[in-house]
Amino acid sequence: MTQHYSILRLGHQGDGIADGPIYAPRTLPGEVVSGTLVGQVLSDIRVETPSDQRVKAPCRHYKACGGCQLQHAADDFVADWKVEVVRNALAAQGLEAPMRPIYTSPERSRRRATIAVRRTKKGTMAGFHGRASDTITEISDCHLLDPALIAAVPVAEALAPLGGSRKGALAVTLTLSEGGLDVAVKGGKPLDGPLELALAQATEAHGLARLSWDGEVIASRHAPVQRFGVAAVVPPPGAFLQATKDGEQALLQAVLQATKGAKRVVDLFAGCGTFSLPLAEDAEVHAVEGEALMTTALDQGWRRAQGLKRVTTEARDLYRRPLMPDELKNFDAVVLDPPRAGAEAQVAELAQAQPAVIAYISCNPVTFARDAKNLINAGYTLEWVQVVDQFRWSSHTELAARFALNPAS
Numbered sequence: 307m308t309q310h311y312s313i314l315r316l317g318h319q320g321d322g323i324a325d326g327p328i329y330a331p332r333t334l335p336g337e338v339v340s341g342t343l344v345g346q347v348l349s350d351i352r353v354e355t356p357s358d359q360r361v362k363a364p365c366r367h368y369k370a371c372g373g374c375q376l377q378h379a380a381d382d383f384v385a386d387w388k389v390e391v392v393r394n395a396l397a398a399q400g401l402e403a404p405m406r407p408i409y410t411s412p413e414r415s416r417r418r419a420t421i422a423v424r425r426t427k428k429g430t431m432a433g434f435h436g437r438a439s440d441t442i443t444e445i446s447d448c449h450l451l452d453p454a455l456i457a458a459v460p461v462a463e464a465l466a467p468l469g470g471s472r473k474g475a476l477a478v479t480l481t482l483s484e485g486g487l488d489v490a491v492k493g494g495k496p497l498d499g500p501l502e503l504a505l506a507q508a509t510e511a512h513g514l515a516r517l518s519w520d521g522e523v524i525a526s527r528h529a530p531v532q533r534f535g536v537a538a539v540v541p542p543p544g545a546f547l548q549a550t551k552d553g554e555q556a557l558l559q560a561v562l563q564a565t566k567g568a569k570r571v572v573d574l575f576a577g578c579g580t581f582s583l584p585l586a587e588d589a590e591v592h593a594v595e596g597e598a599l600m601t602t603a604l605d606q607g608w609r610r611a612q613g614l615k616r617v618t619t620e621a622r623d624l625y626r627r628p629l630m631p632d633e634l635k636n637f638d639a640v641v642l643d644p645p646r647a648g649a650e651a652q653v654a655e656l657a658q659a660q661p662a663v664i665a666y667i668s669c670n671p672v673t674f675a676r677d678a679k680n681l682i683n684a685g686y687t688l689e690w691v692q693v694v695d696q697f698r699w700s701s702h703t704e705l706a707a708r709f710a711l712n713p714a715s
């Protein structure tokens with residue numbers, strides 16, 4: 307007899323979860339499903355009773371492609387679920403906070419994508435990795451990417467015969483910039499004279515702004531500029547950049563609101579200046595970031611810009627050497643935007659230093675909630691949380707939040 311499973315909730319990866327726990331990818335709470343159980347995961351799933359939140363996936367590649375996990379759910383359901391993920395992470399630490407309305411990036415707005423490109427017997431294959439597999443799914447009409455990125459897929463394909471090996475796939479990161487397409491390749495053959503020449507010719511032939519190979523710039527025809535406020539920055543190849551321009555703006559507005567009125571701001575995990583440079587329109591900023599190439603790019607962007615207040619930079623590993631209370635004492639606001647692991651060591655020092663305001667940007671609600679608890683124990687109020695969804699249809703959740711020091715602390 308066929309076994310039926312009732313889906314109770316979604317897990318962190320966006321999979322439906324039934325009692326057991328049994329994981330059923332691409333199902334929704336309230337649905338009754340059947341399928342083949344392999345360990346704890348259900349495959350060949352049949353949805354016996356669909357949820358009224360189930361929709362037809364907009365993309366025809368959704369079944370095979372690993373790029374999206376939640377296209378089978380209504381937009382409002384996904385938005386509510388992402389806010390709930392943050393609420394639950396806070397609740398697990400015994401916390402709650404006012405939640406601002408979520409901001410979701412529109413379809414076709416991603417300005418950067420890493421595409422897998424493989425040489426095949428017949429030619430080349432380019433696309434995203436398939437679901438839980440090493441296959442490559444073509445993305446000719448991807449609903450996530452800016453159309454200009456999709457139009458650039460043939461450029462990525464053209465690089466495989468030049469420098470791809472038969473064994474592995476090239477990871478080709480395509481980024482839209484003011485100077486044109488910025489292309490950074492990893493996983494290719496080691497550079498030698500003939501390959502370098504061929505890649506330089508390809509840069510010319512395809513009109514690329516810049517091409518880099520395993521971190522080395524091969525050719526730069528136009529500066530691949532990213533604009534942060536009034537500053538034009540040329541990031542190092544493959545450097546971190548917020549996934550969508552509008553998502554970046556939503557995060558920036560939250561940071562500007564959270565730090566409003568501050569005259570001296572320290573921006574920790576500053577990247578190439580996404581927040582530091584716009585903040586410098588009204589405040590002096592000290593930008594601290596682990597990658598020296600990024601602080602150099604930020605500094606050069608600031609030097610070329612007109613009308614900004616002073617920005618200083620420091621390349622520093624904030625996990626090993628967080629800023630100490632005596633270094634933090636001159637700032638009236640802190641911006642904190644760490645990687646997924648959060649900022650435990652830095653938060654311990656902030657708890658001692660007690661700056662008036664902390665704007666915390668996070669791409670991991672679990673580490674955010676852990677750090678939030680430490681700040682609240684040190685005398686802060688978590689005034690609001692704003693979820694920003696730059697990764698539409700994925701299980702990924704990002705947020706901005708404001709912490710204010712309690713008057714009595």
Ligand SMILES: C[S@@+](CC[C@H](N)C(=O)[O-])C[C@H]1O[C@@H](n2cnc3c(N)ncnc32)[C@H](O)[C@@H]1O
Nearest residue numbers: 546575576577580595596623624625643644645
């Ligand atoms: C989520 S990104 C944010 C960057 C920037 N705030 C932005 O919005 O573009 C995190 C940044 O932390 C930097 N980073 C990673 N590990 C670090 C460390 N141990 N110390 C300092 N910075 C680090 C990364 O290079 C990256 O630029």
